[in-house]
Amino acid sequence: MRHQNKNYKRPSFFSQFLVILWFRTKLSIRDKKFFVLGILLPMIAIGSSVLLSEVLVFPPGSDYQRSNNNLQDNNIFVTPYNLNSQQNLLLDTMKLQYSLNYTYLDDDTDLPDYIQNKSLSSLNYGISFIGKNGLNIYYNSSIETIPTFVHSFFISLFKINGINLQLNETITVLSSEVTFDVFYLLMPMILQYGFVFFIPYFAILIVTDRDKGYKNHLILNSLRTSAYWLSNLAFDYIIFLFPTIIGWIILYSFKIDGIYSDNSGKSFLLFITFGLSAIPFGFVLQFIFDKEETANKWLYPFTSIVTSIPSALISVAFPTSTPLAVELLLSILPTFSFCNGLKALTYNNSSTVSYTILIQLLSGLIYLILIYFIDNLKKPKKNEIIFDEDSESIINNQTTVEDNDVLNEKEKIKRLIRDSDGNKSNFPKIVVDGIYKQFIQPKPTLEKPSLIEKCSGGAKVTKKNSIIKKAVDGIWFSVEKNEIFGLLGPNGSGKSTCLNVLTGILKADKGDGYLSGKSIDKDKDVFQSIGSCAQNDILFENLTIYEHLYLFSRLKSITTKTELEDEIDFYINKFSIQSFKNKKSSDLSGGTKRKLSVACCLIGDPQVVLLDEPSTSLDPISRNELHSLIDELKANKSIIMTTHSINEINQCCNRVAIMVDGKIRCIGTPNHLKHKYGSGYTIDIVPKNYLNNSFEIHNFMAQTFPSATRVERLGRFISYDLPNQNQESLATIFRILQSNKQRLEILDFSASSSSLEKVFLKFANLQEEINKQQPNNNSINNDVIN
Structure with missing residues (x-):
């Protein structure tokens, strides 16, 4: 059984964190691009590196021959000639033990060329002393005597007491052909390029969330901003680890140089x-x-070029080690640090690998700090208000003529704010306190901006060089608990802009709004018990109906499995969408998508509900079901509903405000507005013969009701508007028409009080006249300010 109005509490940060991980997992599993970029490309890079290590092995030339294992009669080339006492002692010890002959060379750079150009009929070795305590050994890696030769060094070093030399081995294939070790150059770049496409793939998901309104919609429906960012970072990193760890294990298993070494832990x-x-x-x-x-x-080419080309250029320019200054300068690029670390591994440079790991950790922390600050900078900003003396404005209240009900509502809100003394716990659930929002667009000009204007970001915006649209021109109202407040108005009147300010999509240029006593402008957790349904359906294409409802119910309040299933089943049954329960939203019709959007908004029993034209795309039966459901669920809720539909107002709303040109022109209950602004009564007459009887009927109406005005109607109807000044009641009018029905040959007639529709049309005509008087404002997108 569904627990209605249970006053659920907002879930913990950790609970929301987990549900976003679940949500991202569902979307990624069904995304083909994820399989290619997140799994296939890294595995191709790993496989290419393994293949490269096998292919790029150059055998020695045909003129090579084996030498004796005892190292006797082998000539050793040594460079440089000037050696310190410790190095001379090492050579003397080797000579005594193995009867070796030494040939000294003048320059260190001569040694590799000398060995390569030397005939291999007798095996030659080379020793290059580096500094005080280091040396390189050059030998043919395919010769069986290598273990013996290296072993001789360790024996000699052991025999020399008090000397601590660091032995660095450099394996070089000696051949009569000149060889170049391409593997050490290409392997880091190939691995880097296989993983580089993770960066744009994960980044584009965040752009999509922002572009399509997913991020803002989730936050409006109670998701914490911190939970959004950290769950996305955690999920992306977990996904990154799968191919990364598997790839490292493969490289290690194939004993790839650098990965399979003493530095395997660091790799x-x-x-x-x-x-x-x-x-x-x-x-x-x-x-x-x-x-x-x-x-x-x-983003894909940008990331590929900016992160990969520097690595390639540096690898060619500095094949063995990169200067420290260059490394620090390019460490801002993660792929460069990764490539540089891989290169250091292949050359067994342990210290470089260590500080590369440190750089990656520190740069990651710096990027997290940047995300926090940029995300706050990207939030909507206030515009500087440009005064416009030629039209009504909240800045110039003296010229504004307002309805008494609107003024009373305004004074009530101001008094409420003034008397609160900072304590807003007793506020109505929704309070709109003088919200003002204008859109500014530069006028088109043929003049080129000056150099100063270019450097400062453009010319200063003024009334003379700008088109100004007051989308919301100062409005005040409140919505109590258990109340549905209708915001009615024609296109361009400012309804959607008002809701966008209340939902944080736009920032008010002046004024503020309060949801459950929390300021939209100042409080970060203002959206902790909110349900929002946007004008356009914001749904995730790869989630089913059930998964959508599961996501939003978990974000808002519901955590136990029993309550969760009850809540989801309730809305699925209420909207008659059982047969589509497991269909993805991309496969749903427009009407079913709209039902799902409203269900996602209402699920979880939010205290504040914001509905922007909720019945759009619904058929008449579904629309009536929606109206009944909203009325049923309004207990303990404050609901704002924007609409064009008079029927929706009549069926659902306790109060209604009609907006024209950004201002509220009237406010009150539907019956109050009909009585105050209605034109009296409407009389519709159907004559037996329109041509023969219409003239006589018209004369009768002119004599009996002198203030009646004939209204043009299509078909066989004859219609009249009877103003409020007429003294007759509706019963009197009905009795007069009934007594003259036969004489006037009337088939049928009706008499009714004016509808809210006529009140709305009256103000809609006013909006149309305003738009005609302000043609320049048409250039500003009305979708934003509806």
Whole structure:
């Protein structure tokens, strides 16, 4: 049984964190692009590296021959000639033990060329002393005597007491052919390129959330901003770890140089810390783009070029080690740090690998801090109000003529704010306190901006050089608990702008709004018990109806399995969408999508509900079901509903406000507005013969009701409007028409009080006249200010 009006509490941060992980998992599993970029490409890079290690092995030339295992009669080339006493002692010890001959060379750079150009009829070795305590050994890696030769060094070192030399081995294939070890150059770049596409893939998901309104919609429906960011970062990193760890294990199993070595632990850390830097880096990059289409077009090539080309150039310019200054300068690019660390691994440079891991950790932390600050900077900002003395404005209240009910509502809100003394716990659930929002667009001009204007970001916006549209021109109202407040108005009147300010999509240029006593402008957790349904359906294409309802119910309040199933089943049955329960939203009709959007808004028993034209795309039966459901669920809720439908107002709303040109022109109950602004009564007459009887009927109406006005109607109706000044009651009018029905040959007639529709049409005509007087404002998109 469904627990209605149970006053659910907002779930914990951890609970919301887990449900977003579940949500991202569902979307990723059904995304083909994820399989290609998140799994296939990294595995191809890993496989290419393994293949490369096998292919790029060059055998020695045909003129090579084996030498004796005892190292006797082998000539050793040594460079440089000037050696210190410790190095001379080592050579003397080797000579005594193995009867070796030494040939000294003058310059260190001569040694590799000398060995390569030397005939291999007798095996030659080379020793290059580096500094005080280091040396390189050059030998043919395919010769069986290598273990013996290396072993001789360790024996000699052991015999020399008090000397601590660091032995660095450099394996070089000696052949009569000149060889170049391409593997050490290409392997880091191939691995880097296989993982680089993680960055734009994860980043574009965030751009999509922002572009399509997913992020804002989730936050409006109680999701914490911190839970949104951290769950996305955590999920992306978990996904990154799967191919990364599997790939490292493959590389280690095939004993790839650098991965399979004494630094294997560091190589593992290098792989997993790359994600901690690369994923936040992608999240920072995504702020550059506002549209999903633009991000898809540019982010992949941008990331590929900017992150990969520096690595390639540096690898060619500095094949063994990169200067520290260059490394620090390019460490802002995670893929460069990763490539540089891989290169250091292949050359057994342990210290470089260590500080590369540290750089990746520190840069990841820096990117997280940047995400926090940029996300706050990207939030809607206030516009500087431009005064316009030629039209009504909240800045110039003296010229504004307002309805008494509107003024009373305004004074009530001001008094409420003034008497609260900072304590807003007793506020109505929704309070709108003088919200003002204008849109400013520069006028088109043929003049080129000056150099100063270019440097400062453009010319200063003024009334003379701008088109100003007052979308919301100062409005005050409140919505009590158990009340449905209808916001009615024609296109361009400012209804949607008002709701966008209340939901944080737009920031008011002046004034504030309060939801459950919390300021939209100042309180971060203002959306903790909100249900929002946007004008356009905001649904996730790869989630089913059931999964949508599961997501929003978990975000808002419901955590126990029994309550969760009861709540979901209630809305599925109430909207008659049982047969589509397991269908993805991309496969649903427009009407079913709208039902799902409203269900996602209402589920979880939110205290404040904001519905922007909820019955759009619904058939008449579904619309009536929706109206009944909203009326049924309004207990303990405060609901704002914007609409064009008079029937919706009549069936659902306790109070209604009609907006024209950004201002509330009238406010009150539907009956109050009909009585106050209605034109009296409407009389419809159907004559037996329109041509023969219409003249006589018209004369009768003119004599009996002198103030009646004939209204043009299509068909066989003759209609009259009877103003309020007429003294006759509706019963009197009906009795007069009934007594003259036969004489006037009237088939049928009706008499009714004026409808709310006529009141609405009266103000809609006013909006149309205003739009005609302000043609320049048409250039500003009315979709934003409806």
